[in-house]
Amino acid sequence: MSNPPTRRTQPVLKVRPLPDERVLLEANAAAANLPLSAYLLAAGLGATIKSVIDLEQVAVLAKTNADLGRLGGLLKLWLTMEERFVPSYPRHMEINQLLQRIQESQRVLHEAARNIVDHF
Numbered sequence: 001m002s003n004p005p006t007r008r009t010q011p012v013l014k015v016r017p018l019p020d021e022r023v024l025l026e027a028n029a030a031a032a033n034l035p036l037s038a039y040l041l042a043a044g045l046g047a048t049i050k051s052v053i054d055l056e057q058v059a060v061l062a063k064t065n066a067d068l069g070r071l072g073g074l075l076k077l078w079l080t081m082e083e084r085f086v087p088s089y090p091r092h093m094e095i096n097q098l099l100q101r102i103q104e105s106q107r108v109l110h111e112a113a114r115n116i117v118d119h120f
Contacts, residue, residue, distance in 0.1 A: 015040060060112040064105050071102045 017025060029039035031051045042049055075098055 057116045064109040
């Protein structure tokens with residue numbers, strides 16, 4: 001009874017990229033969180049290679065979206081308080097700061113989405 005073939009028992013394939021090609025291959029392998037040989041094998045077999053960078057951007061989007069939800073809930077709470085919003089009311093500064101934080105979070109969200117789209 002013979003043992004099934006393993007990668008170690010198979011002949012090695014050699015790839016001789018130019019220096020700039022090697023840098024690009026190594027960067028792509030690192031982005032996919034794969035060793036160079038595993039990246040080349042997956043790419044050569046036509047596998048879909050998922051980038052770790054994309055997953056990081058999705059995590060940024062999810063976190064920013066959650067922040068916006070919390071900030072929106074806080075703003076809603078402030079605006080529905082019994083003491084209605086009046087420009088001279090001291091809380092208007094806090095509300096303005098909250099609105100600025102929401103706008104900054106939206107900017108981060110749009111930037112992360114743009115990074116994902118630009119990556120493809």
